[in-house]
Amino acid sequence: MLLATRDELCSGCRTCLVACSLQVYGVVNPKKAALGIAAHFPAPGRYSVITCSQCGTCAEVCPLEAITRRENAYIIDERICNLCGLCISSCPQEAMFTHPDLSTPIKCILCGECVRYCPRQAVYDLHGEVSRK
Amino acid sequence: MTTSMPGYAGRLLYVDLTSRQWETRPLPGDLAREYLGGRGFVARLLWDEVPTGADPLGPENRVVLATGPLTGLFLPCGGKLHLGAKSPATGGYGDANIGGHLAPELKGAGYDGVVIQGRSPQPCLLVIEDDAVRFMDATPWWGQGAIESEARLKAELGEAFQIMTIGPAGENLVKYACISHDFGRQAGRTGVGAVFGSKRLKAVAIRGSKDIPVFDARAAQAEGRRMYEVCFGKPGFEEWTPYGTAGVTDWVNEVGAFPTRNFQTTYFPQHTEINGRKLKERILVTDKGCFGCPIPCGKYSKVKVPRGMAYVEGPEYETIALMGGNCAVATIEEVGYANYIADELGLDTISGGNVVAFAIECYEKGLLTEAQVGRKLAWGCLDSLVFLLEKIARREGIGDLLAEGVKVAAAVIKGGSDKFAIHVKGLEWSGYDARYAPAMMLSYMTADVGAHHNRSWAITYDVAMGRKSLEGKAEKVVELQHIRPLFDVLGLCRFPWVEIGFELENYAAIFPLVTGWNYSWQDLLRVSERIWNLTRAFSAREIDHYGRAFDYPPPRFYEEPVPDGPAQGQLIPKPQLDELLDRYYRIRGWDEGGLPTREKLQELGLQFVVDTLGPKLS
Ligand code: SF4
Ligand code: SF4
Numbered sequence: 032m033l034l035a036t037r038d039e040l041c042s043g044c045r046t047c048l049v050a051c052s053l054q055v056y057g058v059v060n061p062k063k064a065a066l067g068i069a070a071h072f073p074a075p076g077r078y079s080v081i082t083c084s085q086c087g088t089c090a091e092v093c094p095l096e097a098i099t100r101r102e103n104a105y106i107i108d109e110r111i112c113n114l115c116g117l118c119i120s121s122c123p124q125e126a127m128f129t130h131p132d133l134s135t136p137i138k139c140i141l142c143g144e145c146v147r148y149c150p151r152q153a154v155y156d157l158h159g160e161v162s163r164k
Numbered sequence: 165m166t167t168s169m170p171g172y173a174g175r176l177l178y179v180d181l182t183s184r185q186w187e188t189r190p191l192p193g194d195l196a197r198e199y200l201g202g203r204g205f206v207a208r209l210l211w212d213e214v215p216t217g218a219d220p221l222g223p224e225n226r227v228v229l230a231t232g233p234l235t236g237l238f239l240p241c242g243g244k245l246h247l248g249a250k251s252p253a254t255g256g257y258g259d260a261n262i263g264g265h266l267a268p269e270l271k272g273a274g275y276d277g278v279v280i281q282g283r284s285p286q287p288c289l290l291v292i293e294d295d296a297v298r299f300m301d302a303t304p305w306w307g308q309g310a311i312e313s314e315a316r317l318k319a320e321l322g323e324a325f326q327i328m329t330i331g332p333a334g335e336n337l338v339k340y341a342c343i344s345h346d347f348g349r350q351a352g353r354t355g356v357g358a359v360f361g362s363k364r365l366k367a368v369a370i371r372g373s374k375d376i377p378v379f380d381a382r383a384a385q386a387e388g389r390r391m392y393e394v395c396f397g398k399p400g401f402e403e404w405t406p407y408g409t410a411g412v413t414d415w416v417n418e419v420g421a422f423p424t425r426n427f428q429t430t431y432f433p434q435h436t437e438i439n440g441r442k443l444k445e446r447i448l449v450t451d452k453g454c455f456g457c458p459i460p461c462g463k464y465s466k467v468k469v470p471r472g473m474a475y476v477e478g479p480e481y482e483t484i485a486l487m488g489g490n491c492a493v494a495t496i497e498e499v500g501y502a503n504y505i506a507d508e509l510g511l512d513t514i515s516g517g518n519v520v521a522f523a524i525e526c527y528e529k530g531l532l533t534e535a536q537v538g539r540k541l542a543w544g545c546l547d548s549l550v551f552l553l554e555k556i557a558r559r560e561g562i563g564d565l566l567a568e569g570v571k572v573a574a575a576v577i578k579g580g581s582d583k584f585a586i587h588v589k590g591l592e593w594s595g596y597d598a599r600y601a602p603a604m605m606l607s608y609m610t611a612d613v614g615a616h617h618n619r620s621w622a623i624t625y626d627v628a629m630g631r632k633s634l635e636g637k638a639e640k641v642v643e644l645q646h647i648r649p650l651f652d653v654l655g656l657c658r659f660p661w662v663e664i665g666f667e668l669e670n671y672a673a674i675f676p677l678v679t680g681w682n683y684s685w686q687d688l689l690r691v692s693e694r695i696w697n698l699t700r701a702f703s704a705r706e707i708d709h710y711g712r713a714f715d716y717p718p719p720r721f722y723e724e725p726v727p728d729g730p731a732q733g734q735l736i737p738k739p740q741l742d743e744l745l746d747r748y749y750r751i752r753g754w755d756e757g758g759l760p761t762r763e764k765l766q767e768l769g770l771q772f773v774v775d776t777l778g779p780k781l782s
């Protein structure tokens with residue numbers, strides 16, 4: 032699968048963020064999500080969905096080679112990562128995040144949970160393998 | 165994960181704006197178990213914290229903000245924040261509810277609620293960022309529009325903050341000033357914005373990063389998934405969402421309940437120009453939802469009228485009813501523009517639409533003159549609306565009187581204008597004329613905050629069960645008055661249930677997984693009944709001779725038959741109103757004067773109310 036977005040459908044509900052934090056970290060906390068929602072208000076009045084494209088830039092720049100490709104997703108090895116932050120600043124999608132509780136950046140592992148529960152199908156699987164429930 | 169109190173952040177924040185002191189206190193376990201959250205916390209904390217006889221606009225009044233145990237979770241529509249104060253509009257219990265993203269943010273910052281008292285020496289902002297609380301000077305923002313302020317504060321503090329603001333109306337203590345958030349969501353009713361203004365509190369900005377503790381996170385996740393899947397499968401998921409609340413406009417006209425020209429009549433012939441379809445075709449920019457919402461009712465729009473261009477969230481049904489039909493404004497663009505003006509000024513569009521319509525009718529009847537008003541007033545005239553709203557928000561000229569609401573204005577203007585001052589308890593009437601809907605009428609008469617529909621939206625029951633019949637109506641109202649406010653207690657939006665038929669059992673199913681408490685749905689309803697009695701008692705404590713006399717609609721609704729349209733000829737004569745009230749009090753276990761009996765209060769665990777109200781009770 033590969034995440035893709037239709038920003039014009041997004042209603043800014045952030046269901047995807049909670050779904051992600053719960054699936055990946057087992058906690059309810061939209062601040063621990065591997066995707067983001069940017070709101071552009073009062074004008075022009077739209078949202079954009081920020082997702083990881085699995086382009087691999089993070090893996091390329093990681094000085095410790097803590098990020099490697101496994102199947103379709105680049106995954107951070109938390110035993111190696113020292114949270115230097117280089118991947119975060121290099122991500123062309125600005126889709127890597129941090130949280131004070133966590134010792135590595137937050138990065139999409141392509142679990143598909145956001146796709147299954149985005150009510151609007153604003154985030155979807157480009158390959159059509161995963162879809163909204 | 166288990167913590168001491170799953171489902172809750174576990175703390176309350178107390179803020180004194182006079183001294184700029186703050187402290188956190190552990191959330192008392194019995195408060196959580198007996199009142200659950202949201203509206204329950206608001207009701208109990210106001211009872212405990214507001215000194216009897218406090219001036220609603222004085223420093224001793226409190227504003228309480230509260231989340232619920234289901235706020236901010238992975239389940240449909242847990243994005244609602246409840247807030248309340250002793251109401252400047254009614255002098256009794258007042259509350260309001262707001263969606264968007266405030267409530268999850270507050271809970272994520274580690275607070276189930278905030279209790280604000282005092283009055284800041286200068287205009288101020290309260291900034292809550294996880295464990296850090298600070299005060300900022302708001303002088304640069306004082307006088308600015310509510311939405312403009314939010315945009316500027318986001319630019320200053322950061323996009324990640326969720327912000328609630330007031331506009332000039334709140335600053336100038338207009339009795340129906342609202343609180344605004346997320347560029348067009350409002351805590352609209354009962355004058356909570358004026359209470360902020362009286363405390364010189366321009367805004368509250370919140371940012372939280374903590375996990376919300378859940379009793380059984382995996383089981384709650386599985387249940388949350390199921391709940392979303394149930395919503396996705398409802399026909400209304402696809403059919404209701406495109407129009408949101410505006411979608412009901414045609415139906416309300418067809419059943420003869422649409423506020424038209426200050427409730428002179430109940431059918432607006434041009435209603436198809438201001439309905440959901442017109443909104444979608446002509447002005448919609450994007451759908452906009454609250455936290456966790458699968459059925460976003462927010463319709464963010466862009467309107468152009470000769471006066472100017474504006475972005476506005478809405479108009480939603482209530483604004484279409486009160487600023488559209490009730491002021492006879494007949495294009496969706498004009499209603500949207502009036503909505504925008506009210507939003508920036510920080511005025512509740514429901515009360516605002518009532519007040520403007522009341523003023524136009526007074527003008528029409530010669531009770532207000534062009535010299536008094538400062539211009540001609542006319543139905544359907546956007547310029548009249550904007551002129552009055554601006555005068556009201558700034559308390560200039562006639563606006564100073566109209567800022568008090570229709571009850572006070574009618575007492576000053578006289579000439580029989582009290583007959584068409586459309587309110588209950590001092591709170592203006594929302595978007596359903598109930599002359600042909602006894603259960604809806606009783607809902608408005610007995611709603612704890614005044615003439616608001618959201619405690620019991622019973623008009624569909626009237627339509628289904630017989631428009632004239634009184635049979636079963638009081639029972640239905642009581643039932644709904646326990647169910648609907650429960651959403652405000654739990655921290656939820658009720659639209660999945662109301663609009664797409666999402667079953668109530670779903671909430672009962674997830675509650676124990678979140679909290680670890682084995683409450684049945686009946687147990688939850690019991691809490692809701694406890695709260696209902698407590699808010700009634702709060703108003704009885706604060707208002708002399710409170711009771712039955714406060715539960716009547718304006719004479720227009722029992723003396724003037726609807727002149728035309730589908731409800732032509734209808735009204736509910738006074739003896740029938742009394743019959744409804746008698747039945748209603750009996751079912752509730754209240755006396756004929758409309759106060760809870762000692763037995764009822766004791767049965768609900770409200771002995772402290774009995775102790776306080778003592779001689780007032782039978
Ligand atoms: S696919 Fe999974 S990890 Fe990636 S953003 Fe969506 S929910 Fe998060
Ligand atoms: S769940 Fe979908 S609609 Fe909601 S914020 Fe995420 S991408 Fe947007």
Ligand code: SF4
Pocket residue numbers: 241243263264452453454455457458459460461462657658659660
């Ligand atoms: S239905 Fe409307 S008010 Fe309710 S949560 Fe969704 S967007 Fe918010």
